[in-house]
Amino acid sequence: MWSSEPEVAMWRDARLVALKDLQIExxxxxxxxxxxxxxxxxxxxxxxxxxxxxxxLERATSGLFWVTVLFVSNLAVxxxxxxxxxxxxxxxxxxxxxxxxxxxxxxxxxxxVQLLLVEMLLVGGVIVLYGAEIQDWPxxxxxxxxxxxxxxxAGTLLGALVAGVRARETVLPVLLLPVLAPVxxxxxxxxxxxxxxxxxxxxxxxxLLAGFGAINVVxxxxxxxxxxxxx
Amino acid sequence: MALxxxxxxxxxxDLEIGPREVVLLQGPNGAGKSSLLRLCAGLLRPESGxxxxxxxxxxVNRAAVRRSVGLLGHDTALYDDLSVIENLRFWAxxxxxxxxxxxxxxxxxxxxxxxxxxAVRHLSAGQRRRVALAAVVVRRPQLWLLDEPHAGLDQAxxxxxxxxxxxxxxxxxxxxxxxxxxxxxxxxxxxHLTVAGGTITRDVVVGAxxxxxx
Numbered sequence: 001m002w003s004s005e006p007e008v009a010m011w012r013d014a015r016l017v018a019l020k021d022l023q024i025e026x027x028x029x030x031x032x033x034x035x036x037x038x039x040x041x042x043x044x045x046x047x048x049x050x051x052x053x054x055x056x057l058e059r060a061t062s063g064l065f066w067v068t069v070l071f072v073s074n075l076a077v078x079x080x081x082x083x084x085x086x087x088x089x090x091x092x093x094x095x096x097x098x099x100x101x102x103x104x105x106x107x108x109x110x111x112x113v114q115l116l117l118v119e120m121l122l123v124g125g126v127i128v129l130y131g132a133e134i135q136d137w138p139x140x141x142x143x144x145x146x147x148x149x150x151x152x153x154a155g156t157l158l159g160a161l162v163a164g165v166r167a168r169e170t171v172l173p174v175l176l177l178p179v180l181a182p183v184x185x186x187x188x189x190x191x192x193x194x195x196x197x198x199x200x201x202x203x204x205x206x207x208l209l210a211g212f213g214a215i216n217v218v219x220x221x222x223x224x225x226x227x228x229x230x231x
Numbered sequence: 232m233a234l235x236x237x238x239x240x241x242x243x244x245d246l247e248i249g250p251r252e253v254v255l256l257q258g259p260n261g262a263g264k265s266s267l268l269r270l271c272a273g274l275l276r277p278e279s280g281x282x283x284x285x286x287x288x289x290x291v292n293r294a295a296v297r298r299s300v301g302l303l304g305h306d307t308a309l310y311d312d313l314s315v316i317e318n319l320r321f322w323a324x325x326x327x328x329x330x331x332x333x334x335x336x337x338x339x340x341x342x343x344x345x346x347x348x349x350a351v352r353h354l355s356a357g358q359r360r361r362v363a364l365a366a367v368v369v370r371r372p373q374l375w376l377l378d379e380p381h382a383g384l385d386q387a388x389x390x391x392x393x394x395x396x397x398x399x400x401x402x403x404x405x406x407x408x409x410x411x412x413x414x415x416x417x418x419x420x421x422x423h424l425t426v427a428g429g430t431i432t433r434d435v436v437v438g439a440x441x442x443x444x445x
Contacts, residue, residue: 013325020310020321027312027350088306091274092366096326097298 010102017098017106022113024083031114035075039118042068043125059198061130062191065122066147066184072118073151073180074173076111081159081168090163090228100225104156108220112152119144135196143194143206147187150213154179157220160227182212241266241275242429248407248422251400255420256409263429264409265304268376271407273297285373298326301372303380307363311352315342315362318351322366336368341391356383364392375399377408381415393419 025031046064050057084090084107093103123140126132134140158175162168186209193202241263248254256264269275271284273296282289284296309318319333337347340361351359360383367375375396381389396406396419410416417423425433 016321016324020313023317024310024312083310086311088304088308089310091302091304091306092308092322093325094274095272095297095300095302096322097294098325 006099010099010105013098013102014105014109017103018109018113021080021083021107021110025079025110025114030079031076031117035072035079035114036118036121038075039068039072039122040125042071043122043129047129057130058132061126061132061197062188062195063184064130065126065191066187068122069115069119069147069151069187070177070180070184073111073115073155074176076114076118077155077159077176078169078172080107080111080156081163081172085163094228100228101221103228104160104220104224107159108149108152108156108217111156112148115148115151116144119148132195132197134194136194136202139190139202139206140194143187143190143202143209146206146209146213147183147190150183150209150216151180153213153216153220154183157216157223157227160224163227164230183209186212241270244429244431246424246431246434248405250403250405252422253396253400253406253420254408254422254424255413255416256407256424256426257411257413258426258432262426264426265378266429267426268302268304268378268407268409271374272300272302272376274302299372300374300376301367301370302376302378303364303367304378305382307359308366309351309359309362312350314348314350315354316347318362319366319369323369326370328370332369332371333365336365337362339368339391339395340365341387357385357388360384361388361391364395368395373404375404375406375408377406377410379410379412380408381410381412389415 043064046060046068047057050060050064084093123134123144127134155176158172158179162171162175165171186205189198189200189205190202190209192198193200193205244263244267256267258264266275270277270282270289273284273289273293276293277289285299287295287299289296308322310321313321315337316333319337320330323330323333334347338344342358342361342365346354346358351362354362364380367377377392377396380392380396384392393415396408400406400421408416408420421437423433423435423437424431
């Protein structure tokens with residue numbers, strides 16, 4: 001009934017965990033009722049702050065977009081972590097005998113899907129509110145996907161690291177935001193190219209982002225088991 | 232010896248438990264009952280000494296031990312926003328047990344079928360406890376580890392738990408339960424262990440007399 005191949009079982013378990021987390025998000029509507037309004041509000045407030053100087057707003061659009069995404073990622077990771085810590089589900093995952101790497105991949109995928117949905121809305125937001133014009137859609141989409149993988153990978157790992165900390169709501173952003181600084185820099189440069197606001201080679205920055213994302217995901221898959229056991 | 236954080240949770244426990252035994256752990260709060268259950272579940276690592284659970288060396292293969300036990304702790308490990316059925320199907324699937332066992336297990340625990348599609352957040356504490364126990368039943372464990380299994384249950388629920396424990400032992404499983412409800416559990420157990428200060432101070436096999444260990 002179940003495949004005995006460890007690799008197949010790992011992906012199957014990762015899919016189960018991801019679907020479970022997304023199902024919980026769909027039921028609780030946290031992403032739509034709290035995270036999306038928060039992201040929209042941040043975008044609007046940045047617009048208010050810089051609207052008097054329109055050229056600055058246009059040049060800063062990419063950075064504002066990704067700063068907003070980082071704020072949102074903090075909320076998404078907090079939520080993803082609390083799903084497992086609220087009623088002892090982390091311990092039950094250990095008892096189920098599921099590979100920690102499967103839990104990690106599943107939870108990271110669920111966070112990434114939510115972030116990508118929010119990013120889609122934010123792209124619409126910067127077009128409407130900031131008057132941004134997309135010059136290179138493939139680069140923009142690729143940047144979102146690759147940067148989001150890096151954010152979700154690092155966020156899920158750090159979420160597990162602070163899971164046992166009493167003040168994890170405040171500790172997580174202190175750890176997460178500096179770790180995601182390379183994503184902010186790389187994704188902003190790549191977006192600058194996609195929006196045509198600054199003359200840079202966006203695809204080269206995308207390569208750097210991919211490298212960062214790969215390191216995060218591999219490190220996370222290896223370290224998550226230790227954190228699951230110890231926290 | 233096993234550590235909880237940096238503090239010794241268990242020290243000097245020398246214990247052998249066989250199949251079909253129903254073992255009652257009794258003792259004051261903080262005595263080490265829950266730690267002993269967690270050690271048996273493979274959730275605590277012995278810092279020194281040997282521990283073999285169901286024939287598996289805990290130091291060598293904790294994952295195999297975990298897959299073979301059913302633990303009901305103070306938490307229910309249920310996701311509030313999922314329904315009863317969704318919760319149990321998820322745990323069945325990741326535990327590699329037949330999801331078709333979910334409905335019979337819920338029926339056995341007296342969870343009314345109208346609650347199957349209700350989000351767990353809407354259940355009472357007693358109903359949650361029954362669903363959590365159903366999750367243990369679905370796993371068909373060889374070793375049942377129950378921490379205060381009667382807590383939060385009504386009279387009918389308590390009777391169900393007792394029957395469940397008797398049936399599990401009859402089927403060849405081992406049951407270890409920690410409880411303060413001695414009036415109920417003393418008759419249920421075939422062996423009484425008194426835990427104090429992280430060690431076993433008294434070991435009584437029902438019908439065979441008792442012995443002070445420490």
